[in-house]
Amino acid sequence: MTLDDAIAMDAADPLRAMRERFVLPDNVIYLDGNSLGALPRTTAVRVAEAVTLQWGDGLIRSWNRHDWIGAAKRVGGRIAPLIGAEPGEVIVADSTSVNLYKLIVAALKARPGRHTILSEPGNFPTDLYVADGAAWSVGDAQVRTLPVAEIVAAIDDDTAIVMLTHVHYKSGAMLDMAAITAAAQAKGALVLWDLSHSVGAVPVDLNGCNADLAVGCGYKYLNGGPGAPAFLYVAERHHAALRSPLSGWMGHAAPFDFEDGYAPANDIGRFQCGTPPILALAALEEGVALFDEVAFDTLVAKSRQLSDAYIALVEARCGDQGFTLVSPRDAVRRGSHVSFAHPQAYAICQVLIDRGVIGDFRAPDVLRMGFTPLYTGFADVWRAVEILRDVMVTGAWDAPAYHARNAVT
Numbered sequence: 001m002t003l004d005d006a007i008a009m010d011a012a013d014p015l016r017a018m019r020e021r022f023v024l025p026d027n028v029i030y031l032d033g034n035s036l037g038a039l040p041r042t043t044a045v046r047v048a049e050a051v052t053l054q055w056g057d058g059l060i061r062s063w064n065r066h067d068w069i070g071a072a073k074r075v076g077g078r079i080a081p082l083i084g085a086e087p088g089e090v091i092v093a094d095s096t097s098v099n100l101y102k103l104i105v106a107a108l109k110a111r112p113g114r115h116t117i118l119s120e121p122g123n124f125p126t127d128l129y130v131a132d133g134a135a136w137s138v139g140d141a142q143v144r145t146l147p148v149a150e151i152v153a154a155i156d157d158d159t160a161i162v163m164l165t166h167v168h169y170k171s172g173a174m175l176d177m178a179a180i181t182a183a184a185q186a187k188g189a190l191v192l193w194d195l196s197h198s199v200g201a202v203p204v205d206l207n208g209c210n211a212d213l214a215v216g217c218g219y220k221y222l223n224g225g226p227g228a229p230a231f232l233y234v235a236e237r238h239h240a241a242l243r244s245p246l247s248g249w250m251g252h253a254a255p256f257d258f259e260d261g262y263a264p265a266n267d268i269g270r271f272q273c274g275t276p277p278i279l280a281l282a283a284l285e286e287g288v289a290l291f292d293e294v295a296f297d298t299l300v301a302k303s304r305q306l307s308d309a310y311i312a313l314v315e316a317r318c319g320d321q322g323f324t325l326v327s328p329r330d331a332v333r334r335g336s337h338v339s340f341a342h343p344q345a346y347a348i349c350q351v352l353i354d355r356g357v358i359g360d361f362r363a364p365d366v367l368r369m370g371f372t373p374l375y376t377g378f379a380d381v382w383r384a385v386e387i388l389r390d391v392m393v394t395g396a397w398d399a400p401a402y403h404a405r406n407a408v409t
């Protein structure tokens with residue numbers, strides 16, 4: 001792909017107009033929307049309205065008047081079509097970490113006599129840490145990690161849950177949700193999918209895969225803003241049997257009856273805990289609403305084209321610079337980010353950020369770039385790789401300032 005090709009592809013891109021719907025700083029090529037999505041233009045207006053009109057003027061009346069009380073289910077219902085779920089199966093609540101905890105404990109309790117949570121080493125850290133904490137809380141349970149290729153064979157009558165991330169945060173590898181789900185269920189286990197790097201970027205068909213449980217992030221491809229609340233999915237057939245260990249009043253069947261005894265709601269609402277973050281939900285809803293305007297197939301096709309173009313350009317322009325592709329080469333088996341390993345990945349990432357190409361580094365040696373089809377263009381990819389080439393051939397990364405570690409990478 002030449003720069004002319006890239007410019008022509010951008011001109012012909014059916015999603016081109018979506019780019020204008022985001023606030024993107026000048027002189028920045030943003031390739032980290034898989035970690036923190038960009039700001040939709042309408043979000044600032046919507047949040048200001050929620051603050052000044054709904055909170056400032058409406059005060060507590062807004063719980064009814066502006067349906068604050070319904071926001072968690074409403075926004076969950078808007079996420080549902082992006083993941084192949086029914087609206088009543090998804091709710092926005094808490095963080096991904098907290099939702100993992102709720103669903104792991106619920107699933108362990110729903111599989112008495114089974115004690116193992118199966119996952120893969122190198123899964124996103126919080127997933128493994130929370131599984132550890134959930135096992136500790138329940139008492140009679142443990143986490144076992146095995147390379148993903150060995151997991152299906154290891155599922156046995158002690159396996160309560162198989163917990164996996166659909167698109168790996170580092171490698172970008174996508175797992176076969178249908179096959180793993182079916183294999184686990186055949187052995188009587190439940191499957192919990194983490195969709196944090198999938199939702200809004202790759203096709204997900206939870207109900208088509210007969211999935212049990214899922215969680216995912218609001219601040220990545222959904223563009224909900226820093227620390228946006230997360231979502232969780234529980235297949236309808238499990239609603240009655242699964243109970244959240246965080247039995248807060250918002251998950252009660254009748255929160256405003258103020259009863260002493262806990263009785264869970266008979267729908268997805270039982271997985272709420274406390275009062276929802278209304279301002280953050282307003283921001284998330286704006287991010288999610290943008291997906292109503294695009295054909296998902298178009299989005300997926302562009303995601304694959306962008307990431308394929310990046311791989312081809314890095315290999316063509318920086319092929320002799322010591323990069324090794326970590327992500328699957330086949331776009332169909334990949335999420336919307338691409339990782340290359342390089343011994344100097346940290347310093348290279350820092351100098352790129354200095355030059356306006358924002359990707360990220362993942363320990364120990366991964367340079368990760370995310371391609372958000374809503375706002376990333378082909379010319380962005382071309383320019384990013386030319387800057388990368390310049391950084392490599394000039395050795396610009398090898399300055400002391402670029403080796404100093406920041407708190408957040």
Ligand SMILES: *Cc1c(COP(=O)(O)O)cnc(C)c1O
Nearest residue numbers: 095096097124165169194196197
């Ligand atoms: C981003 C991400 C998380 C983040 O969890 P938080 O509770 O929002 O910090 C969890 N799991 C995976 C797989 C992720 O990619």
